[in-house]
Amino acid sequence: MPRNQQILLDNRPEGEAAVSNFKLVETETPALQEGQVLVRHHYLSLDPYMRGRMNDSKSYAAPQPLGEVMLGGTVGEVVESRHAKFQPGDKVVGMGGWQLYSVVDGNAPGMLRKVDTTHVPLSYYLGAVGMPGVTAWYGLVKIINPKPGETVVVSAATGAVGSAFGALAKARGCRVVGIAGGPEKCAYAVNELGFDACIDYRAHSDLKAMSQALKQACPNGIDGYFENVGGYLLDAVLLRANAFARVALCGMIAGYDGAPLPLQNPALILINRVKIEGFIVSEHMEVWPQALQELATLVAQGQLRPRESIAQGLENAPEAFLGMLKGKNFGKQLVQLI
Amino acid sequence: MPRNQQILLDNRPEGEAAVSNFKLVETETPALQEGQVLVRHHYLSLDPYMRGRMNDSKSYAAPQPLGEVMLGGTVGEVVESRHAKFQPGDKVVGMGGWQLYSVVDGNAPGMLRKVDTTHVPLSYYLGAVGMPGVTAWYGLVKIINPKPGETVVVSAATGAVGSAFGALAKARGCRVVGIAGGPEKCAYAVNELGFDACIDYRAHSDLKAMSQALKQACPNGIDGYFENVGGYLLDAVLLRANAFARVALCGMIAGYDGAPLPLQNPALILINRVKIEGFIVSEHMEVWPQALQELATLVAQGQLRPRESIAQGLENAPEAFLGMLKGKNFGKQLVQLI
Numbered sequence: 257m258p259r260n261q262q263i264l265l266d267n268r269p270e271g272e273a274a275v276s277n278f279k280l281v282e283t284e285t286p287a288l289q290e291g292q293v294l295v296r297h298h299y300l301s302l303d304p305y306m307r308g309r310m311n312d313s314k315s316y317a318a319p320q321p322l323g324e325v326m327l328g329g330t331v332g333e334v335v336e337s338r339h340a341k342f343q344p345g346d347k348v349v350g351m352g353g354w355q356l357y358s359v360v361d362g363n364a365p366g367m368l369r370k371v372d373t374t375h376v377p378l379s380y381y382l383g384a385v386g387m388p389g390v391t392a393w394y395g396l397v398k399i400i401n402p403k404p405g406e407t408v409v410v411s412a413a414t415g416a417v418g419s420a421f422g423a424l425a426k427a428r429g430c431r432v433v434g435i436a437g438g439p440e441k442c443a444y445a446v447n448e449l450g451f452d453a454c455i456d457y458r459a460h461s462d463l464k465a466m467s468q469a470l471k472q473a474c475p476n477g478i479d480g481y482f483e484n485v486g487g488y489l490l491d492a493v494l495l496r497a498n499a500f501a502r503v504a505l506c507g508m509i510a511g512y513d514g515a516p517l518p519l520q521n522p523a524l525i526l527i528n529r530v531k532i533e534g535f536i537v538s539e540h541m542e543v544w545p546q547a548l549q550e551l552a553t554l555v556a557q558g559q560l561r562p563r564e565s566i567a568q569g570l571e572n573a574p575e576a577f578l579g580m581l582k583g584k585n586f587g588k589q590l591v592q593l594i
Numbered sequence: 595m596p597r598n599q600q601i602l603l604d605n606r607p608e609g610e611a612a613v614s615n616f617k618l619v620e621t622e623t624p625a626l627q628e629g630q631v632l633v634r635h636h637y638l639s640l641d642p643y644m645r646g647r648m649n650d651s652k653s654y655a656a657p658q659p660l661g662e663v664m665l666g667g668t669v670g671e672v673v674e675s676r677h678a679k680f681q682p683g684d685k686v687v688g689m690g691g692w693q694l695y696s697v698v699d700g701n702a703p704g705m706l707r708k709v710d711t712t713h714v715p716l717s718y719y720l721g722a723v724g725m726p727g728v729t730a731w732y733g734l735v736k737i738i739n740p741k742p743g744e745t746v747v748v749s750a751a752t753g754a755v756g757s758a759f760g761a762l763a764k765a766r767g768c769r770v771v772g773i774a775g776g777p778e779k780c781a782y783a784v785n786e787l788g789f790d791a792c793i794d795y796r797a798h799s800d801l802k803a804m805s806q807a808l809k810q811a812c813p814n815g816i817d818g819y820f821e822n823v824g825g826y827l828l829d830a831v832l833l834r835a836n837a838f839a840r841v842a843l844c845g846m847i848a849g850y851d852g853a854p855l856p857l858q859n860p861a862l863i864l865i866n867r868v869k870i871e872g873f874i875v876s877e878h879m880e881v882w883p884q885a886l887q888e889l890a891t892l893v894a895q896g897q898l899r900p901r902e903s904i905a906q907g908l909e910n911a912p913e914a915f916l917g918m919l920k921g922k923n924f925g926k927q928l929v930q931l932i
Binding site for chain 1: 872
C-alpha cells in the first residue's frame, strides 16, 4: 500500500488561526476490507466552513476533533477497489479530508460519488458543480427565490459560491451586484463572471460608504442578498433593502476569528419586512441532483466559468487555507495533490 | 351636530415621547354627505405602532402628519347614517382616530365593519378579536407554524398580542413561555392566561440572566419566538434557539425612542439555521377573516380571557399611551370615551 500524508488539527486557534494549529504526518494506508475503496486524491477543497470547525464552540457541525485528519472535500481517482460499484480509474468526489489517500466504505450513502469529466473538469466538482455551487443554488432558489428583474447582491462575489450565484441569478433574469475585495476581483466579476456591477469593499470600508455604493449599484433597491461575510456589509444591505427582501445567510467569515460582529440596526428587518434565513447546504440533500444538473449545464454552455486558486502540495494546504480566510485567493481555493 | 374633541400630533418627540407632543382641540362634527356615517367612539385603542409613526423617519407606515388627528383603532356606535348598509345603533369597528366622533365613508373597503357583541364584548374588537389578535395569529401560524409539542416564546406576554398568542399556541399543543415585566404580570400569564411559564425581565435584566432563565423555562430549547420588544431579549432567545427555529419579528418597542438596539451575535442565526421574518399584519388582510373567527371562538369558549387597562376620557389618552410604552398597562390598553 502507498505511503499516505495527512494534515491533522494539532491544537485550536486562540483568535486568528495559524499554521501552527496544524501538523503534517506520514502514515501507511491500511489494507482494504471487503466493500472498501482506496482513493488517490487529485484535489483538496479549502472552504470557509472549516474555520468554524476548528473552534470548540457550539456550531451546526461538531468541532473538528483534535489529532484527527482535517475534514474536507476531495476529488480523485479510485486506485484499488473491493466494492463492485467502483473500479480503478473511476473519477470520484467525496469527503476524503486533508490527505493524499482515503479509504472509503463504498456502501455508505453519499460518501463517494462517481463523476463524469467529459464536459466538466474534475476540480469543478469541488466548486461550481459541487458543494459551493449547490450552496449558491439553495440560497438563491429556495430562500431568495427571485423574480426576473429583481436585484440580488452577493458578498465574496468572486469566490466559489459567489461566482456560481452570479451565473444562476443572471440565468433567472436578475440584476446581479457583487461585493468583493479589490479592483482586480471587481473587474473580474463584471468582465468575466457577468455581474452587472461589483463593489470593492476595501474602497468602501464603513457602513456609510458601503450603503452609498449599494445605492448607486442598486438603483431599484435590493430584493435579495446572499451573505458570506457578515459585519457592516449586512447592515449596509438592510439599509437598502426593499420591502419583503430576502437574505440567505450562508456564512459570516468576518467573524470566524471570534471578533464580535453585531448587527447594528435589526429594527430594519421589521421596517422592511425582511426575511433572514440561515442554512447549511448539507441539510438539504434533496436539492443536490437538481442543483448539480443546472450547474453542470451552465458550465458546459460556458455561462459559468469559475476561476480557481490552486496551491501545490499537501504541505502548503494550511497556508493556502489561512490566505483564503483573508481573501487572498481569487476564485475557488484548491490544493493540488498529484 | 355634536361637538367633537380631537387629539392632534402637535410636534415630534426628540428621544422619548412626551405629553407635550400632543394637543387637544374641540371642533364641530361636519354635516354628513351622501354615503357617510357618523360614529360615536366608545373605546380608542392605544398600540405601540403609534410611537413609530410619531417619528419622521423611514418606516413601513407613513409618519403621522403634524397637526392632524392621531391615527388609531376605535369601536363605537353609529349615531347617524347616510349609507344604506349602516343604521343608527349598529356597533362598528374602524380607524376613527383619537377623537370622540368620526365621519366615515361607508363605501371605502375595510374602513368600517359591523360587529356582533352577543358573545364578544365590544372593546375586544380592538384587542383579542381585532388587530392585535390577528397580529398574534399571523406570526404564530404563518411564520412560526409550530408543531404540537414545540416550545414557543413571546415577549410582552400579557399585552393584547401576547395574551392572544398564548391562547392560540396552547390550542396548537405548544409549550408556551412568556416574558413580561414584574411578578404580577408573570403570575397572571401563568394563572389566568394559561402560559406554561413566564419570565420576569426585570428580574433578569441582562443577557446572561435572561439566557439562563430561558434555559430553565425551555428545557427542550426554543422552536419559535414572537418578538415585540427587541434588545437583549432577542439575543437571549437566539442563544437558546433550536435548529430551524423561527422568529416572527412584530415589534421592537425597546427601540422606539431611538436608542440603538444592536443584535449582539447574528452568527447564531446561521449556527442555528434560524428564520427571522419581519411583518406588518395590515399587509396580510387575506388572513383576517380566518384569524378573527378563531379568536372569537377562543373568547366565546373562555380559552382567551384578555385583560384590559382602561383609561377614562380622551384627555387622558396621551398619558395612558406613554405609560403603555413603558409597560405600565396590564393587558390591552384602551381609552373609554363614553
